[in-house]
Every structure is written in C-alpha cells, then in structure tokens.
Amino acid sequence: MSDILDRIGIFQLAMKRQNIAAFIIPSADPHASEYVADHWKCREWISGFDGSAGTIVVTADEVLLWTDSRYFLQADEQLKGTAIRLMKQGQMDTPSISTWISTHLLTGQRVGVNALQFSMDGFEELNSKLNSKSIQLVDIELVTELWINRPMLPLDPIFILDEKYVGKSVFEKILTVRTEMKSKSADVLILSALDDIAWLLNVRGADVAYNPVFMSYLLITMDAVILFVDERKLDGEVKPYFGQNGIVVKNYDAVSKEISMFKAGSNIMLDPSKLNQRLFQQIPSSCSVVKLVSPVTKLKSIKNEIEANGFRNAMLRDGVALTKFFKWLDENVENGQLTELSVAQTLKNYRAEQALFMGESFGTIAAYGAHGAIGHYSAKPQTNAVLCDGNIFLLDSGGQYLDGTTDITRTIVIGQPTPQQKKDFTLVLKGHIALDAIHFPYGTKGHQLDVLARLALWNAGINYGHGTAHGVGHFLCVHEGPQGIRADENPTVLEVGMVLSNEPGVYREGEYGIRIENLVLVVPSMKSEFGEFLRFETLTLFPMDKCLIDWELLTADEVKWLQNYHQVVYEKLSPLLSDVEKQWLKNKCDLSQSINPTSL
Numbered sequence: 001m002s003d004i005l006d007r008i009g010i011f012q013l014a015m016k017r018q019n020i021a022a023f024i025i026p027s028a029d030p031h032a033s034e035y036v037a038d039h040w041k042c043r044e045w046i047s048g049f050d051g052s053a054g055t056i057v058v059t060a061d062e063v064l065l066w067t068d069s070r071y072f073l074q075a076d077e078q079l080k081g082t083a084i085r086l087m088k089q090g091q092m093d094t095p096s097i098s099t100w101i102s103t104h105l106l107t108g109q110r111v112g113v114n115a116l117q118f119s120m121d122g123f124e125e126l127n128s129k130l131n132s133k134s135i136q137l138v139d140i141e142l143v144t145e146l147w148i149n150r151p152m153l154p155l156d157p158i159f160i161l162d163e164k165y166v167g168k169s170v171f172e173k174i175l176t177v178r179t180e181m182k183s184k185s186a187d188v189l190i191l192s193a194l195d196d197i198a199w200l201l202n203v204r205g206a207d208v209a210y211n212p213v214f215m216s217y218l219l220i221t222m223d224a225v226i227l228f229v230d231e232r233k234l235d236g237e238v239k240p241y242f243g244q245n246g247i248v249v250k251n252y253d254a255v256s257k258e259i260s261m262f263k264a265g266s267n268i269m270l271d272p273s274k275l276n277q278r279l280f281q282q283i284p285s286s287c288s289v290v291k292l293v294s295p296v297t298k299l300k301s302i303k304n305e306i307e308a309n310g311f312r313n314a315m316l317r318d319g320v321a322l323t324k325f326f327k328w329l330d331e332n333v334e335n336g337q338l339t340e341l342s343v344a345q346t347l348k349n350y351r352a353e354q355a356l357f358m359g360e361s362f363g364t365i366a367a368y369g370a371h372g373a374i375g376h377y378s379a380k381p382q383t384n385a386v387l388c389d390g391n392i393f394l395l396d397s398g399g400q401y402l403d404g405t406t407d408i409t410r411t412i413v414i415g416q417p418t419p420q421q422k423k424d425f426t427l428v429l430k431g432h433i434a435l436d437a438i439h440f441p442y443g444t445k446g447h448q449l450d451v452l453a454r455l456a457l458w459n460a461g462i463n464y465g466h467g468t469a470h471g472v473g474h475f476l477c478v479h480e481g482p483q484g485i486r487a488d489e490n491p492t493v494l495e496v497g498m499v500l501s502n503e504p505g506v507y508r509e510g511e512y513g514i515r516i517e518n519l520v521l522v523v524p525s526m527k528s529e530f531g532e533f534l535r536f537e538t539l540t541l542f543p544m545d546k547c548l549i550d551w552e553l554l555t556a557d558e559v560k561w562l563q564n565y566h567q568v569v570y571e572k573l574s575p576l577l578s579d580v581e582k583q584w585l586k587n588k589c590d591l592s593q594s595i596n597p598t599s600l
Helices: 001-019 040-045 067-077 097-104 120-131 172-184 192-199 238-244 252-260 295-299 304-336 340-352 367-373 420-436 450-459 556-576 579-589
Strands: 022-025 055-059 063-067 085-089 110-113 135-140 188-191 217-220 223-228 245-248 267-270 287-291 357-360 365-368 391-397 399-401 408-414 439-441 469-471 482-484 499-502 504-509 512-515 518-528 531-538
Touching: 001 022, 001 040, 001 055, 022 040, 022 097, 040 055, 040 063, 055 097, 063 067, 067 085, 097 120, 110 120, 110 518, 120 135, 120 252, 172 192, 172 217, 172 295, 188 192, 192 217, 217 252, 223 252, 238 245, 245 252, 295 482, 304 340, 304 399, 304 408, 304 518, 304 579, 340 357, 340 365, 340 391, 365 367, 367 391, 367 504, 367 512, 391 512, 408 512, 420 450, 420 499, 420 504, 420 512, 420 518, 420 531, 420 556, 482 499, 556 579
Parallel strands: 022 110, 063 085, 110 135, 188 267, 223 245, 267 287
Antiparallel strands: 022 055, 055 063, 188 217, 217 223, 357 399, 365 391, 391 408, 439 531, 469 482, 469 499, 499 518, 504 512, 518 531
16 A cells, blocks of 8 residues: 555645646546546556546545445455545535535635546536636646556557448448538537447457457548547558548547647537547637537447347357356355356356357456445455355346347346345346336337336335446447436437347345346337337346246236246257256246246
8 A cells, every 4th residue: 555655645746846736537538438448547546446437536635536336345445554535426425526626625726637538528517616616627637747657558459340240331331420410510520439439430449448449539521531549550451441441540649639720610520428628628719619419329329230130149149158157157056166256257268158259348247145235346356255055146247249249137046045035036027027028109218218127116115226227339338328228317219229238126235136137129019090119129048047036926927028038048049058058948947837826
C-alpha cells in the first residue's frame, strides 16, 4: 500500500503546483467504453481498486472513491491501508460527487479533469453543477506526467470479419449511414464508440478485454470516410481492404487536428453521450452541432438474418460447452476440491474447444453461497470459495464467437435446497417465463415490459436492483444499447432483430443469489385488426435446475413452457453430444419425475 500512498502524495503536490483544489479520475477511456485498455486504468493506478466502475476524487488532504453496491466489499478490501474513503453510491447518506465537491470547496477554486475521459454530456452536467457554486471545472492532464511505466496503448492487430458472418458489406452500411446524415442535414458524422466503428467497417480487434474492438475514431462525410488508428495495427490484408472500401487511414492522434479544420458552416452530427469533451472542444465555433444518438448505434442493434442465424449457431456450440461443463461439475463437485476460480477456468476451456470461439464475452461470475448476492462478484484468490454441499451456486458467463456473442446465467443447488431457496428460485423462474412468453404490440418500449419479470417477486415483497435486460452485440459488446428492459424509462422501441437478455433475480445478502438468464431475439408474432405484434425467440440452450423448482407455485401454462423449453434444448443439443453426454442432458431435461400433478 506504500506505492498507493506515494502516488497520492505526488499527485497532490502536482495539483498544488497547478492550483487545483480537487481532481476527478473516472473509470473511463476517450471512447466511453465499458471495459478499458490498461493504458486508461488511471483510477486503478492511483487507488489500487480494480472494480469496473468507480470514480476517485483527490483533494489536498483527502481521497475518496465513489462506487456502487456491486463493489462495496471489494473496495473495502482493496482500499485497506490507503486512507482512501469509500463513498457508497445509492445510499441515502452518500452525496453525489458534484454535491460533495460543492460543499467542500470554496468559491473560485478549480476542479481538474482529463476531458478525454469525460463525455460531452458528463462534462456538461458536472460543469453546470459546479458553476452554480462558482467553482471552475478545467481540462488539465496530470496523470500522464506522473504515471511511470504507464502501459502503452495496445497494438493488437485488426482483422476482417468475413461478410458470411455479418450479412452486409461496408458499402451498404456506409450508404445507409449517409442516408441518415442527409435526413438530418449533417455534413460530417463523428464516431468515437469503438463498437460502432468495428461494426460499420466489418472488422474487429483485441484492444479491450472481452470486447473485440480497437482504439480508433471515424469521420464520415458525403464523399469520404477517414479512420484514425495506429497504422501498426494494420497487416498486409487489412490495409488493402480499407483501400478497396474507400476508407482513408490516418494516425490515431491526428483526429483532433482534423476536427479543428472543419469548414465554417458545416453541420456536425455527433453523439454527446459518446464523444469526449476534449474532441468536442476542437470543433470550430463557426460550425453547427447536431446532437443525436449515433445512427450506427441503432443500425447495429437490429440484427439482419445472417447475424440472427449466427447467434443461433453460436448458442448451439455454447450449449454443448455448457453441457460438457455441468456434467463435469456434477461428477466432481463432491470431491471438495472445486473452487470458484477453478470452475470458471474449466468452463472457459470447454468453450475454447468449440469452433469459432474467440474468448469470453465478460469476466465469468462464479459465485457460491453468499458471494452470489454480490452484484458482479469477481472471485479473487483471497475470496475463492470452495463449492460444497449445502448452498446455491450462481454462474454467469458468456463467449465470443465469430458468429455471435453469448451470455447465460444458471443457478444450481449443491445438495438439498431449503424451502426458501426453492420459493425464491421459482418466483424468479415465473418472472423469466412471463417476459419470455409475452406477445406485445409494435411500438412497445422495454420499460413497459419490465414489470412482467418482477410481478411474482413483488407480490412476495421481493425486488432486485438491476435491469431486467440489456442489449447484446453481434460478436461485439455483451452490453449493447440502445435497447434494454428496466424500470427506468427508455425511449427505444423494441424492433425485430434486436437481441436482449432476460435475467430477473433474487439476492439475499449473506446467504445466496439467484438469477436465470437467457438471450432472446425479437421476432414477428402476428397481425390483427389491432396491429402488428412481436414476441421473443429464446436463443440460449441449456436446462434450468429442476431441483430448485417448487412446482406448486407454477401454473399449468408455466409448466408447459418449461417442458417445451427443455424439449427444444434436448432436441437441438443431443445430436452434437456423445451418448454419455446425451443421457446426462436427457436426465436434466426430463421433468416427468419432478412435476407435481396438481400443477397441470
């Protein structure tokens, strides 16, 4: 911890020299990415806290970390001996960062940030709140000069994703984007979200953990497409590919100068939730700005038939890997040697045996017992629990395949479940089924469906704090917008071709966590005199743990749904399995010995 204390001390001296009263260090890169390259882990460098979400505030005599409930326990452990104070977001007595700064700084004092790490929206919101207290927000770089041996920006090579996986050429995609630009009278579109750029150009990279993207910016006009990227990442195949598709390549760092040279009177389209403040400040004042969600964000959220079939095929292989893994788990858990970390590695190994596997889609959440109640728990050597008889094991994992991205959560019991565990699991299952089985009119938004997944839980006085569904990219980010299902209002209409999760849960602190997650595809349902209706096609293929079901709580329709789902799982996966694996899966899918006749 002495290294952390030394860094903080040096940082505070640098602040004093620059007349900075407070400095804010977020978990962000210049592209508003969920996961960031090591080069941009500035908050982790100064604090030692490596959770995926959190913000550090440094003042002359204090350092504070704001993070959410997913990371309270982790932060408590990692901040020991650093004197960094944990600020627990979401709790009644925890002020926001802007409120805390406003009450602890004096009028006229300065707050520093690296504007590359703040979106336009984030910077504007913070600036507005601080300005109301006459506190000045300034863009200043301090970390770079102090972080010795800072990791370089990654140089992993970019590779082309064959059109047989993506279904549309770069030419078709750019033409569609230009049509959107023309409808908004935009002369230039600035793209900074890495998944938007990768999707549009039909290429992928490996600069960021779990997300197959690469550090870049893209400018599109009516007659040019300019990609800003480190050319050392382009091999002999990629350079000609870009040339053939009319894409001009310039150095990654040249984007700032290019933006500053926009012609006077140009209309610049950008997404203020994605573009960083530093680049926005380079746009000439003579230009007009059109602030909209990137048209690429919407386009990539709607999968074409090739992409949809890719998801289906990826789910088949993923289901095979899961079958092999859970069979292995069944056969070995009683030896008392399996741990959260060891089973996560074994699952990755089984996935790696499958064709087109490119890596995990996020860090596996292997959570036994009380760890399952910790949102986004990540097993560490010091927390690595042994799987043993008498509690619940929650496993949330996913794979990246060239033809699709997977994300599945299964909760199983090791030993005999308690009545409360069975009730909780069954209530979660009822919510999962209710959302999966709904038919809804075109024009429906995600927040209008959220209550379906929660109703059975609410009626029992139970709730969960996370969203019910997130969008999923096609061999891209496992968390993709703008689609989603959660209590918060979201203006995005659910469209045919969107892929989402379905993941209600129950979390009992200190005891266990339960979550059931499948991925679903929005597909047409029916047409009537009342309009067009849509439904969800379930993509994920793996059975639920029938040992955790309280059959008396299920209706006949819910039992029928579960029987049908297990039948589909067995029919699709069994041809890909050995005889022994096939028999194991058949036993897991067979509900005939479990169902209480009164449920039918």
